[in-house]
Amino acid sequence: MIVVxxxxxFRRPRTWATIGVLNALPVLVAVLLVVTDLAPRPGEGPPFxxxxxxxxxxxxxxxxxxxLPLFLPIAVAVVAGDSVAGEAQAGTLRYLLxxxxxxxxxxxxxxxxxxxxxxVTVLVVAGVGYVLGATLFDAQPAAGxxxxxxxLSSQELSVRTLLAIGYVAVSMLGVAAFALxxxxxxxxxxxxxxxxxxxxxxxxxxxxxxxxxxxxxxxPTRYWLAFVDFFRDPIHWRDITxxxxxxxxxxxxxxxxAWANFTTKDVTS
Amino acid sequence: xxxxxxxVKQFGRxxxxxxxxxxxxAGDIYGFLGANGSGKTTTxxxxxxxxxxxxxxxxxxxxxxxxxxxRVLPRVGALIEGPAHYGHLSGRENLALLDAxxxxxxxxxxxxxxxxxxxxxxxxxxxxRPVKAYSLGMRQRLGLAGALLRRPELLVLDExxxxxxPQGITEVRELLLDLHxxxxxxxxxxxxxAEVEQLxxxxxxxxxxxxxxxxELAALTAPTGSTVVHTPTPDRxxxxxxxxxxxxxGERVVVRGADPAEVNARLVGAGIAVTALSLERPTLEQVVxxxxxxxxxxxxxxx
Numbered sequence: 001m002i003v004v005x006x007x008x009x010f011r012r013p014r015t016w017a018t019i020g021v022l023n024a025l026p027v028l029v030a031v032l033l034v035v036t037d038l039a040p041r042p043g044e045g046p047p048f049x050x051x052x053x054x055x056x057x058x059x060x061x062x063x064x065x066x067x068l069p070l071f072l073p074i075a076v077a078v079v080a081g082d083s084v085a086g087e088a089q090a091g092t093l094r095y096l097l098x099x100x101x102x103x104x105x106x107x108x109x110x111x112x113x114x115x116x117x118x119x120v121t122v123l124v125v126a127g128v129g130y131v132l133g134a135t136l137f138d139a140q141p142a143a144g145x146x147x148x149x150x151x152l153s154s155q156e157l158s159v160r161t162l163l164a165i166g167y168v169a170v171s172m173l174g175v176a177a178f179a180l181x182x183x184x185x186x187x188x189x190x191x192x193x194x195x196x197x198x199x200x201x202x203x204x205x206x207x208x209x210x211x212x213x214x215x216x217x218x219x220p221t222r223y224w225l226a227f228v229d230f231f232r233d234p235i236h237w238r239d240i241t242x243x244x245x246x247x248x249x250x251x252x253x254x255x256x257x258a259w260a261n262f263t264t265k266d267v268t269s
Numbered sequence: 270x271x272x273x274x275x276x277v278k279q280f281g282r283x284x285x286x287x288x289x290x291x292x293x294x295a296g297d298i299y300g301f302l303g304a305n306g307s308g309k310t311t312t313x314x315x316x317x318x319x320x321x322x323x324x325x326x327x328x329x330x331x332x333x334x335x336x337x338x339x340r341v342l343p344r345v346g347a348l349i350e351g352p353a354h355y356g357h358l359s360g361r362e363n364l365a366l367l368d369a370x371x372x373x374x375x376x377x378x379x380x381x382x383x384x385x386x387x388x389x390x391x392x393x394x395x396x397x398r399p400v401k402a403y404s405l406g407m408r409q410r411l412g413l414a415g416a417l418l419r420r421p422e423l424l425v426l427d428e429x430x431x432x433x434x435p436q437g438i439t440e441v442r443e444l445l446l447d448l449h450x451x452x453x454x455x456x457x458x459x460x461x462x463a464e465v466e467q468l469x470x471x472x473x474x475x476x477x478x479x480x481x482x483x484x485e486l487a488a489l490t491a492p493t494g495s496t497v498v499h500t501p502t503p504d505r506x507x508x509x510x511x512x513x514x515x516x517x518x519g520e521r522v523v524v525r526g527a528d529p530a531e532v533n534a535r536l537v538g539a540g541i542a543v544t545a546l547s548l549e550r551p552t553l554e555q556v557v558x559x560x561x562x563x564x565x566x567x568x569x570x571x572x
Binding site for chain 1: 280314317318319320321338339342343345347349350351352353354355356357358362366367369370371372415
């Protein structure tokens with residue numbers, strides 16, 4: 001079942017188009033930086049971008065930071081929102097369930113497919129970022145500099161980069177859980193995707209509002225940028241662990257709700 | 270093969286299916302008739318575990334649904350409210366994905382089975398074309414191929430000839446009769462009376478969620494005990510067969526009496542020309558119209 005879902009996902013031209021578009025922005029930013037040689041000053045613009053001109057090895061992280069606020073969540077919400085509602089809209093859901101694929105199995109397979117999509121997307125963005133960093137900028141493969149100013153060995157840097165990629169993937173899993181839950185509620189994939197994005201926009205907006213500070217620690221986007229903390233020396237774990245715990249709770253609750261809804265609903269599409 | 274007991278489905282205030290007791294036996298070609306909106310599709314969806322009943326019981330191939338779905342449904346082939354496929358993939362790939370999505374279809378025999386069913390429904394030469402380039406009739410055939418993929422014991426088909434041209438309809442009818450001869454039970458949901466009359470051995474009629482009729486087709490259309498006479502001189506028939514004429518419609522006269530030979534002898538004896546003679550049988554259409562009320566997609570203004 002999982003293999004079936006993965007085949008469906010990755011044989012779909014749209015999946016690759018999404019990943020392609022997602023990489024266009026970091027490529028554009030990299031080219032502009034090289035051509036103009038105008039890096040944002042430290043503390044301005046997306047994290048890591050100020051440092052990439054002197055050290056291209058940080059560009060994978062800069063690329064992730066560029067796509068994280070908007071592009072990556074949109075891509076994940078599109079794929080996850082489409083997962084059940086898209087089948088319902090196309091009418092294939094009734095044939096899958098009458099096959100019988102099993103409702104719980106289908107939902108798990110959809111979730112795994114979305115998870116794989118998240119990982120592939122994050123890895124492709126990081127990979128493209130690595131290639132860009134190595135070719136366009138002066139890479140210093142031997143070592144890097146932490147955000148705190150101390151130097152990191154190349155081994156430390158790659159381990160921390162992998163940790164950061166994992167953290168971003170977990171953050172995106174929260175988005176996927178919202179979209180998957182909405183996807184079981186409606187027969188319109190667009191509605192499910194928009195619902196998930198609405199949650200994220202609301203969360204980002206409330207985060208900037210002082211009056212919303214009592215609920216700020218519980219907003220799904222609150223700790224997204226905590227992956228930067230992997231590059232402090234020493235690693236600043238507080239926000240990272242909170243972010244992981246928060247996403248864990250969101251994912252758990254939303255998936256339980258999606259399961260409860262999907263396994264008991266009448267499929268009339 | 271299919272038994273339901275007091276099956277009810279309530280959608281909000283609407284009782285879509287209202288206590289029906291279906292009885293489909295092994296070897297039947299069962300015609301499930303009903304107007305649009307009478308609850309046919311909801312019933313079919315309940316049989317397949319897509320819609321969960323409000324109350325009542327469903328037994329499919331001897332097991333309780335929807336609980337036994339995982340065990341029973343691989344032995345059932347279904348076409349539900351028209352075909353649905355992944356448009357960007359070819360017909361073959363669609364069938365392969367569907368087959369791999371559930372239990373009971375071994376991947377070793379998959380290629381062979383797909384080739385076989387495509388041959389059966391007349392799509393063997395369709396190649397690698399994506400389904401979005403198929404015509405409506407081809408999609409319908411592909412849907413039927415999907416239903417046949419695991420050599421099911423029971424076929425549940427909702428409007429299987431929808432979108433097919435007359436030749437296609439005949440082909441599908443022949444295919445269903447072939448499968449039936451090989452031992453497949455067919456449950457055919459349709460609002461096309463002619464289709465059901467030509468194919469089915471048993472008929473159930475649904476009207477506003479209630480099963481108003483369920484019997485052998487032969488019993489429903491059994492002779493009524495009258496003889497139909499066609500003659501250019503209906504008035505003289507009325508004079509000769511005094512009191513036995515129950516209806517006259519142009520040259521068509523209905524005479525009480527289940528022996529056409531006797532009626533013929535008396536008319537010919539009296540020198541009356543008889544152009545046609547037959548036992549009166551109700552058509553399925555008459556039976557269904559008598560059992561069911563007005564069309565359910567008529568929405569009258571409240572008075």
